[in-house]
Amino acid sequence: MSFSVTELIQQVVTKGTCTGCGLCVGMDETKKSFMADTPEGPRPVIDENHQIPEQLIQCCAGHRIDYPHLYQLHYGKYPESWLTGVISGVYTGFCIDEGIRRNSSSGGVITAVLCSLLESGQIDAAIVVTQGIPEPEKASVVIVNTVAEILSASQSVYVPVSTLDILNKLDPGKKYAITCLPEQSAALRYLQKQGHAKALSIKYILGPYTGTAIYPxxxxxxxxxxxxxxxxxxxxxxxxxxxxxxxxxxxxxxxxxxxxxxxxxxxxIPFFVTNASLQSMDFANEFADLAVGDAWSPGFESQGQGFSVVVSRNEKMTALLEDLQQKGVLRLTPEPVEAASSMHGHMIDFKKRGSYIRNRMRKMLYLKAPDFGYKPARIGFGRIIVEIVISTIFVLGKTSLFRLILYLLPERIIGPLFNFMRLKWKNISKKTKRQGLESYEVKILEN
Ligand SMILES: Cc1cc2nc3c(=O)[nH]c(=O)nc-3n(C[C@H](O)[C@H](O)[C@H](O)COP(=O)(O)OP(=O)(O)OC[C@H]3O[C@@H](n4cnc5c(N)ncnc54)[C@H](O)[C@@H]3O)c2cc1C
Structure with a gap:
């Protein structure tokens, strides 16, 4: 099927697969397009005289990003594990500065690395997502060039924030680091491989492991x-x-x-989970130089304070982490490669098999779904049934009736009740969801 850039954006937005990443707006050389707030998060408003290059069609996360192809372009190989991507080093740890650690999402590793990149002159500015801009309830992407501003961007923002619309504000003569979600990292890598000057000014991509986000x-x-x-x-x-x-x-x-x-x-989550969370097959930010998640394990959780699982995807990043360890900025413990996935089996399955099944079901219902160029080699019947149950909950949860019921229940009831049901369901579905995950293989789809 061939279509123009304008048709593609229209299709992605109207058919409900837009992730609100802002890439199309950021690629518009006229700078006249913009992202507008909607109840579904940011959505592009494209100027009729836009100059968005055709490259967009290859890297729009609401349409298609060919992960296997991108693996070859960027890493020159496929990953050994398709669950976590190419890995240079895996650690658990945290930032030694108590203030940073306590103010961050997990161990403060992303904040600490950004601060060090800026202080050492390896970047001129950081592109971060800050809650409270332009108003307390909202969050925005901002270009910052002081440590204080990086510190105030600590913490995850769980509502959709467009980050890539920042692209056309970048100065190709400067060096940046950016924090972005998995498909945004992949899209940026694709542009870099195509020689996009502004994308190439981004020298470091740092990103969170990403499970689910919710609508505002x-x-x-x-x-x-x-x-x-x-x-x-x-x-x-x-x-x-x-x-x-x-x-x-x-x-x-x-x-x-x-x-x-x-x-x-x-x-x-069941009432407000974003479509982007349900369709993405990338949990571990496979094209970020540095991917960081919460180090979920009873040993760490009982200590509080904040622990991260930290994945470096290339030698340069590994050397930087080790340097920060030596300088007493980070405390990192090397872990076996499996540690990158073992703490997140549930969410990795949700993306690697769940998203594929959800996208496939959408296609069977003649709805648009994005394509990531590969599919799980095997999925058991039990796993499909589990996904039907999960998807039914999400579909029902988002209806006005169920949102109204939620609206009327006090949090002291719904909070613990949901947590109880979540843990029960996790137990019931655990065996099916984990089964076969350690031997996960993929089939690469024809372009
Ligand atoms: C939507 C979302 C879902 C997540 N789901 C999971 C999960 O299921 N399991 C898991 O282990 N971890 C998940 N994380 C990651 C986790 O919340 C922490 O971000 C991660 O552990 C890094 O912690 P840190 O202390 O090093 O980050 P910090 O030092 O607190 O720094 C966070 C950095 O991330 C950037 N950032 C925050 N929100 C966004 C955003 N929406 N888009 C782009 N950049 C952003 C900020 O600019 C900041 O610099 C998720 C994060 C997000 C944003």
């Missing part, structure tokens, strides 16, 4: 079920406040403080 409407519902009036606006919002793993903290203009532990506010 979740915040309003969260306020409502905690008895906050609509006109009592948010004055501060943190997704991972306090002791790791942290809690969602919302402070309102009237001074009300809402705090919900991360495991409790997960109940918002």
């Amino acid at each position: 409407a979740a915040i309003e519902t969260f306020k409502r079920i905690n008895g906050i009036k609509k006109d009592d606006y948010v004055s501060s919002l943190k997704w991972r406040a306090g002791e790791w793993p942290g809690y969602l903290e919302i402070i309102t203009k009237s001074g009300r403080v809402l705090r919900s532990p991360k495991v409790y506010y997960n109940f918002l």
Whole structure:
């Protein structure tokens, strides 16, 4: 099928697979296109005289990113494990500076590496996502050139934020590091391989492991079920406040403080999970130089404070991490390669098999779904049934009726209830979801 860039963007947006990454806007040389806020997160508004190159068609995450091809282009090989991607080094650890560690999502490793890159002159500026810009409830991508600004961007933002629309604001003569989500890293790599000058000014891509994000409407519902009036606006919002793993903290203009532990506010996921989270097959940020996730394990969780699983994807990044270890900035313990996936089996399965099944089901229903150029070599019947159950919950959860029911329930009931049901379901489906994961293989699809 061949179509123009304009048709592609229109199709991706209207057919519901746009991830809101902002790539199309960032590639528009006229700079007249922009991202607009919608209840589904940011969406592109493309100027009719846009100058977006055809390259977009090869790297739009709502349409197609050919991961196997990109593996060959960027790494010159396929990964040994398709669950976690190409790996140079795996560690668990944290940033030694207590302030950074406690203010971050997990161990503060991303923040510490960004600060060191800036202080050592390896970058002129960092491109980060900061909660609270332009207003407390919102988050935006910003170019920053001070350590203080990097520090204030610490923490994950779990609502969609366009990051790649920043591309056309970059100066090709400068050096940047960026933090971005998995498909955004892959899209950037593709542009770099095509010689895109502004993409090439990004010298380091750092990114979180990425499970699920939720639509911004979740915040309003969260306020409502905690008895906050609509006109009592948010004055501060943190997704991972306090002791790791942290809690969602919302402070309102009237001074009300809402705090919900991360495991409790997960109940918002079935009602507000983004389509981008459901369709992506990349959990471990396979094309970032540095990918960082929470080090979920009972040993670390019982200590609080914040621990990360840290994956370096090339020797240059590994050398940088080891240098930071020697300088006393990071404390990292080398781990076997399997550690990159062993703490996240559930979410890796959700992406590597779940997303493929969900995308396939969409296609069977004549709905648009993105294509990542490969599929799992084998999927058991039991795993498909599990996915049908999960997808039914997501479809029902997003209907007005179920959102209304949620809207009416107080958080002290829905939080623990959801957590109880989540753990029960995790137990029931664990065997099926883990089965065959360690021998996961893929079949590369014809372009
Ligand atoms: C949407 C989302 C889902 C996630 N899901 C999981 C998961 O399922 N399992 C898991 O182990 N980890 C997940 N993470 C990663 C985890 O929350 C931490 O980000 C990660 O452990 C890094 O921790 P840190 O302390 O090193 O980061 P910090 O030092 O706190 O730095 C975080 C950096 O990430 C950047 N950032 C924050 N949000 C975004 C965003 N939306 N887009 C681009 N850049 C951003 C900020 O600019 C900041 O520089 C997720 C992160 C996000 C954003």
